[in-house]
Amino acid sequence: MNSIEIVSMGRCVPQRILTNDDLSKMVDTNDEWIVTRTGIHQRHIVDEGMTNADIATQAARDALDRASVDPNTLAAIIVATFTPDMFVPTVSATVHDRLGLNPATLALDLNGACCGFIYAMRTAQGLLALNPDKPILVVASEAVSSVLDFTDRSTCVLFGDGAAAAVVRSSDTPSWFVAGTRGRTDAISCPAHYAGDKPGIGMKGQEVFRFACTSIERSIRDLLKQSGLALGDIEHVVCHQANGRIISHVIKHLGADPAQFFMDVGEYGNTSAASIPLALADMDYQGLLHRGDRVLMTGFGAGLCEGGMLLTW
Numbered sequence: 001m002n003s004i005e006i007v008s009m010g011r012c013v014p015q016r017i018l019t020n021d022d023l024s025k026m027v028d029t030n031d032e033w034i035v036t037r038t039g040i041h042q043r044h045i046v047d048e049g050m051t052n053a054d055i056a057t058q059a060a061r062d063a064l065d066r067a068s069v070d071p072n073t074l075a076a077i078i079v080a081t082f083t084p085d086m087f088v089p090t091v092s093a094t095v096h097d098r099l100g101l102n103p104a105t106l107a108l109d110l111n112g113a114c115c116g117f118i119y120a121m122r123t124a125q126g127l128l129a130l131n132p133d134k135p136i137l138v139v140a141s142e143a144v145s146s147v148l149d150f151t152d153r154s155t156c157v158l159f160g161d162g163a164a165a166a167v168v169r170s171s172d173t174p175s176w177f178v179a180g181t182r183g184r185t186d187a188i189s190c191p192a193h194y195a196g197d198k199p200g201i202g203m204k205g206q207e208v209f210r211f212a213c214t215s216i217e218r219s220i221r222d223l224l225k226q227s228g229l230a231l232g233d234i235e236h237v238v239c240h241q242a243n244g245r246i247i248s249h250v251i252k253h254l255g256a257d258p259a260q261f262f263m264d265v266g267e268y269g270n271t272s273a274a275s276i277p278l279a280l281a282d283m284d285y286q287g288l289l290h291r292g293d294r295v296l297m298t299g300f301g302a303g304l305c306e307g308g309m310l311l312t313w
């Protein structure tokens with residue numbers, strides 16, 4: 001069976017922090033509203049002049065440093081992002097160049113919105129089936145602050161910037177995926193030409209909230225069905241970190257153990273494609289992940305897209 005495993009994680013979080021109090025000086029909002037409705041306390045934001053490719057490169061380097069693989073053997077670097085610095089060159093081409101990767105290493109960007117990491121891992125699994133001996137570098141990197149309208153309180157308080165990366169390779173231990181798109185394209189949008197006075201991200205918050213709750217549960221149930229496992233067999237569940245209330249709702253509805261569900265949305269806000277691997281990297285650095293642990297991840301976002309994967313650490 002063609003399967004995928006993570007060899008190492010890396011991350012890069014910009015140092016600059018924007019607290020809820022900082023935002024309350026910019027728009028009509030307050031810490032109490034943001035924390036109660038979302039669980040978010042702060043978010044990290046790229047400094048002026050710092051690009052998506054900068055944080056993507058650092059996360060990629062971090063993951064490669066922690067892996068016992070030769071970067072020259074990489075078959076591909078895939079960067080999941082919906083906030084590239086440019087249409088071309090792609091973020092992946094820039095990271096490829098900065099890391100001095102082998103010219104034979106394929107570099108491609110993938111826009112899977114907040115499911116970007118899941119979709120990139122699914123793509124990596126397909127590439128590994130073609131060439132099982134060569135590892136792949138999967139990066140998820142977002143500079144969401146570059147497309148936020150900081151006069152719109154309904155969106156600007158929700159998001160943050162960050163990048164994370166995984167070196168992956170083929171494995172004998174099974175892994176399972178679900179992925180789909182449900183054709184509600186007006187629920188979350190972000191124009192391609194966002195610079196200047198055009199609006200940034202727009203979102204029908206309550207509709208997305210409802211979708212998120214049912215979508216996460218659907219992904220969890222589908223993955224458990226495919227694998228023949230029960231939720232109690234899973235050591236860690238990592239949901240896309242958009243809103244702590246969504247995750248709490250899912251835990252309650254499934255009657256799950258809250259200790260299984262990792263949450264760091266309070267520190268980072270919603271970092272879109274980067275949120276799941278950023279959580280994984282933090283869990284790894286904190287020593288929460290042990291070899292053999294089963295990790296179930298679910299994403300949802302613009303499209304509306306949804307997806308999940310179940311891997312053995």
Ligand code: UT7
Pocket residue numbers: 028029030033034037038114153154155157188203204205206208209212242243246270272300301302
């Ligand atoms: O990765 C993308 C996935 N996106 C998501 O997961 C988002 C899912 N949706 C949500 O997380 C929630 O719907 C939000 C956090 C976006 C909004 O929470 P809500 O409980 O659905 O609030 P609401 O949109 O119904 O707004 C309630 C009130 C409104 O005022 P009125 O009309 O009741 O007077 C808003 O104008 O809260 C107001 N409001 C705010 N007040 C203070 C909206 N944003 C803010 C704010 N500060 N930042």
